[in-house]
Amino acid sequence: MRPWAKRLNDAFGQSGWTKAELSRRSGVNYDSLNKYLTGKVEQPRGDSLPRLAKSLGISGLWLREGVGPRDVIKTGGKAIPRGSGSGLENLGALGGSGTIPESPDDAVLETVANPRPGGDYMVRFTCPEFTSLCPVTGQPDFAHLVIDYVPDALIVESKSLKLFLASWRNHAAFHEDCTTAVATRLVEAADPKWLRIGGYWYPRGGIPIDVFYQTGKAPEGVWIPDQGVAPYRGRG
Numbered sequence: 001m002r003p004w005a006k007r008l009n010d011a012f013g014q015s016g017w018t019k020a021e022l023s024r025r026s027g028v029n030y031d032s033l034n035k036y037l038t039g040k041v042e043q044p045r046g047d048s049l050p051r052l053a054k055s056l057g058i059s060g061l062w063l064r065e066g067v068g069p070r071d072v073i074k075t076g077g078k079a080i081p082r083g084s085g086s087g088l089e090n091l092g093a094l095g096g097s098g099t100i101p102e103s104p105d106d107a108v109l110e111t112v113a114n115p116r117p118g119g120d121y122m123v124r125f126t127c128p129e130f131t132s133l134c135p136v137t138g139q140p141d142f143a144h145l146v147i148d149y150v151p152d153a154l155i156v157e158s159k160s161l162k163l164f165l166a167s168w169r170n171h172a173a174f175h176e177d178c179t180t181a182v183a184t185r186l187v188e189a190a191d192p193k194w195l196r197i198g199g200y201w202y203p204r205g206g207i208p209i210d211v212f213y214q215t216g217k218a219p220e221g222v223w224i225p226d227q228g229v230a231p232y233r234g235r236g
Contacts, residue, residue, distance in 0.1 A: 147182070
């Protein structure tokens with residue numbers, strides 16, 4: 001059985017719930033949940049794992065990658081990893097060697113406790129030189145990524161994000177898959193209140209492709225500026 005599926009089974013067994021109850025609480029389709037628990041899925045896509053983790057009261061990062069503390073606690077209505085404090089003591093990328101992981105699956109997105117949990121604000125990460133490979137030809141693809149999110153209990157540590165994004169340079173996937181997979185990993189790691197990503201891909205084969213994804217409506221009262229990336233127009 002795949003390691004993440006074993007961790008899911010362990011947490012599910014300790015919950016005392018039935019599969020139907022976990023499906024109802026998490027909003028994950030019963031048939032999909034059954035496939036996850038039996039290890040028939042290599043890696044769930046979308047937000048299934050963070051929803052299951054939140055329902056079971058466990059860390060999404062622990063569930064997906066086995067990294068960090070398993071349990072979470074509530075502090076001021078916010079969920080943070082149990083025993084993590086600010087989370088600074090658990091960081092490995094910041095101050096580390098900076099070696100780029102071989103693949104996105106090998107990369108670990110690290111988080112720390114939100115230093116300003118009392119009010120909503122937006123964080124923007126911009127990666128103007130994102131690189132991956134075409135899954136058919138093996139040729140490099142280039143994109144300008146803009147990631148906006150409103151933190152909940154956790155914020156994303158930027159060096160681990162840099163290494164995660166750099167790890168895509170040898171990964172073969174279509175533009176749509178790359179863009180949405182980056183968003184999914186961020187949601188799994190930090191469980192933000194809201195997240196959106198704009199993937200502005202440079203043309204290859206004569207057609208530029210832009211890919212956009214967001215988790216839902218942004219919280220009211222948060223300033224969400226335009227991403228400011230013009231559509232590709234060629235020279236002039």
